[in-house]
Amino acid sequence: MAEQEAWKWQETGTAWRGVGIYHVTLVVPSRESLLGRLVIPENDPKQAVVERTEMGKEIVYLIGTIPQHHPQIRLIQYCLMPDHAHFILYVTESMPVSIKAVVRGFWQSAKQAGREYISSISPNDIRDNKRNNSNIKEGASIFPIFTEMPFVRPMSHKGQLQTMIRYVQMNPQRLATKRLMPGYFRVQRDIEIAGQKYSGIGNIGILQAEKFSPVHVRRIWVEDAEQHGDATRLREYMNGCVLAARKGVVMVSPFISPKEKEVLEVLLCEKHTIIYIAENGFGEYYKPAEGLFEAVADGRMLILSPWQHDPDKPHVTRAECVAMNKMAEEICEALNKPA
Secondary structure, three states, X not given: OHHHHHOOOOOOOOOOOOOEEEEEEEEOOOOOOOOEEEEOHHHOHHHOEEEEOHHHHHHHHHHHHHHHHOOOEEEEEEEEOOOEEEEEEEEOOOOOOOHHHHHHHHHHHHHHHHHHHHHOOXXXXXXXXXXXXXXXXXXXXXXXOOOOOOEEEEEXXXXXXXXXXXXXXXXXXXXXXXXXXXXXXXXXXXXEEOOEEEEEEEOHHHHHOOOEEEOOOOHHHHHHHHHHOOOHHHHHHHHHHHHHHHOOOEEEEXXXXXXXXXXXXXXXXXXXXXXXXXXXXXXXXXXXXHHHHHHHHOOOEEEEEOOOOOOOOOOOOHHHHHHHHHHHHHHHHHHOOOO
16 A cells, blocks of 8 residues: 555646556457356356466466566556456556557557467367357457457546456456346336436336435535534435435435445445436446446346447536436436325
8 A cells, every 4th residue: 555655646648658557458349258268156256267268368478478578567457358358557667658559569469369369260169169158249250359459548546546456356256247147237228217218227126116315415515514614414414315225215316426425335335225327328348336336236226327328428527417416306206106
């Protein structure tokens, strides 16, 4: 932890060749399981592991050689999945080339390895690979393996690192959970509530509950607490949300502000039922964030979004925040049953 505190973090607009932490993802575009096979001992997601193919072993080897070619880089964490790989790089000092150039070099090596791997596979092996992996789409081709440049994401603040390390470590467990409980993780379309259509992930049966309540911490309460030292209304409201959840009320919110996130953390910790409104839709390979993932898997959460998924969407706007808070109130008003 002391070393982490000493790290310099990538800031918006800084050069890609400077000191920073970077999350890199390499994907098999066809999403075929060419890098490994998920194994779930005793149907327990916590024991899930990925058995690497020869191609997978080569990708792991290439990831490990990055610090050898660039001594300014440390490999913090990596995880190989059947159809993609994650790794986190720490650039400890400025380099003569950018991190994008480093990743591009890795990509070129991966593509070469992929071509050699494909040339060594017999047609029968190709057919068997497609037959034994249910996630391979009909008509998909495995030529070539890596046609897309790996995605490079700089991390701009300290809280992201531990979250991302955990995310990378938990990838096999999350995939195993989705395989064992596909219903909760399948996107459901055209869920209509109060005249608004949503897409959803999670337990749609939550909509049949008796009582719903929005979570919306007002700015004036926070200002009273922070500027005037009067936290009475803020404390009473936040406590009231948790007390209501303990009585079985389903809490509904986009959980945008820091104080709303604090309420969400308690609700998740105490395993209450939640409807979470998301600012972006659900892509084909959507996976909820770590804390939300467990709640979805347990059937305690429904994530709703009225928008189509946009992979290039910037940060949530104020107008979207206002809209989502209004949706939470409308959902509660529409679903609350008479006493």
